[in-house]
Amino acid sequence: MIAVKVNSVKKTFKAEKSVVTALQQINFEVSKGELFGLIGPDGAGKTTLFRILTTLMLADEGAASVDGFDVVRDYKEIRKRVGYMPGRFSLYQDLTVEENLSFFATLFNTSLEENYDLVKAIYQQIEPFKKRRAGALSGGMKQKLALSCALIHRPSVLFLDEPTTGVDAVSRKEFWELLRDLQKHQITIIVSTPYMDEASLCDRVALMQNGKIMEINSPKGITENFKKPLWAVRGENMYQLMQTLQASEAIDSCYPFGQYHHVTFTHAIPDSQVASELAKIASVVEVKRIPATIEDCFMELMRQ
């Protein structure tokens, strides 16, 4: 059963004199109950894609359907059955937590009591502050309130635009646990994030860059596609080390990653000889073989 289907969608914006292509030839499908991640840096086109799927914007070309309904023709049906949480906190700051919830519930012709089982896990965390105005909540609390409001009408597809941006590490972890819980209710979730480490928490991810999808796969599938052996290298002077390595013929790629530089070689070299090969080029302190992460795959795809 396919929940969301996007077929060669294209969208351009007119800037001053030039035309900016926000999305080009986007194709993907999400099946029911899946947790699908859109991973990409700022400006990749994630929000534009969300706005098209939630019927807030019309695509220039291509077709898309949500829950079997066309986004252009059946927009009314879609508005009844999707939940959308924009990247920016968009609830009424001068209404209380409780008032915001009952307001949105009424707009969808339902009530908090009717769908309490669905929002219970999230709502319980903000319930102590239900008399507080939404504008006075902390960032993490605001996210939870926004999620509750997006869920209040038991949507079949949930769109979350960068829900964890600007939220602390603990709240982020909690938030992803909540999303995992929601899958039990057969809700399809499409979530976008600029954080690569969150990709591994999705069932499948699409890596986006400059309005294009570079790859769609499960997080495991993506990292397995990284064929070259990857090495983490550390030296005395990290900046100089990177410059020397990048200039070398033998090195295919080298970029900083936390405390280390991640390095791949142009030609295959037996593992035992790597340390000595590197020593010929520059002075290194530590060399170790590591498994590729999503970010490594992203860097590799960007190079292509």
Place this chain on the structure above:
Amino acid sequence: MRILRILLEKEFRQIFRDPAILRIIFMMPMIQLLVLPMAADYEIKNVNVAVVDLDHSSYSIQLVNKIKASGYFNLVDYNESFEKSLEYVEHDQADIVLQIPASFEKDLVREDKATLFMALNAINGVKANLGGAYLRSIINDFNREVRLDWVQLPRVNPQPTFQISSINWFNPLMNYKIFMVPGILVVLVTMVGSFLTALNIVKEKEVGTIEQINVTPIHKYQFILGKLIPFWVLGLTTLSIGLTLEWIFYGIVPVGNLSTIYIFAAVYLLGVLGLGLLISTYAQTQQQAMLISFFLIMIFILLGGLYTSIESMPTWAQVFTKFNPVSYFIEVIRMVVLKGSTLFDIRYHLMAAAIFAVVLNSWAIVNYKKRS
């Protein structure tokens, strides 16, 4: 209905939680209606006159005393040099220079005629115009007195003369407040209606809440009604506060029926709210909305017949006033307050207000899009 109710409930909650809106609704009428009419006074008083008396005769002194006694003029200086008097004008200390020539009395007695010279500071055109007219009528009066002194009039006037006496209908004492205050109230109601509506909707755009509303299945008309009704109520509230203040502080009680004013205002406000709605569909930020509204309200006031009468405007400007909703309400409120006009008398105004309401709202609804 349930959806409209929750929209209204939410809107009123937000209004009552916003101290700025409450202040605008209650304080603005107070300040505008109590302070502005004092300043917006047509009567010209304290016109500064410098007299250059080169004659120093008994007649010239009588004339100067008469000017002083009129109560409209301040004698800034009394001297013998026109240059010196002109300096007062240059320093903006005098508005009028009156020069009495050296042979004033002699000419008057011997040749039965004399000339006076009057120089007006026309930087403030209204003051120069009216001050000059006052001074002229005082001099004419003086002239008549002088002639009466000399000539023994026959018992029966040899030539037939007209005696004109006038009476001011509807405002016998020409009290300008009765006529200004209701006009100011109209501007106020217009501002509350259009500004608040426009700003409120644009604020939802700015904060992003409109996005969250747009993904819900509510209809366009529900959203728009949810916005219009609260501000319609607020507009009528402002009108009621204003009418009460007028009664308490100026003793202005409409000669006509209050319900006539309210019926017109109810229709008129729909048009004004439509204007606010229309502005909000074009403006992206509250700042833009504010500037557009401000620009329009300036035009509405100056071409609305509040300060200057529409009949004395050039023809092209008179055509413009036909497209100015404010001008209709100003006329209606003056008609009802001063003359006691009935609904039948204002039927064309009412029709115009209804047309504004229909046109502006339809335009706004067509232009309001839930998606881009």
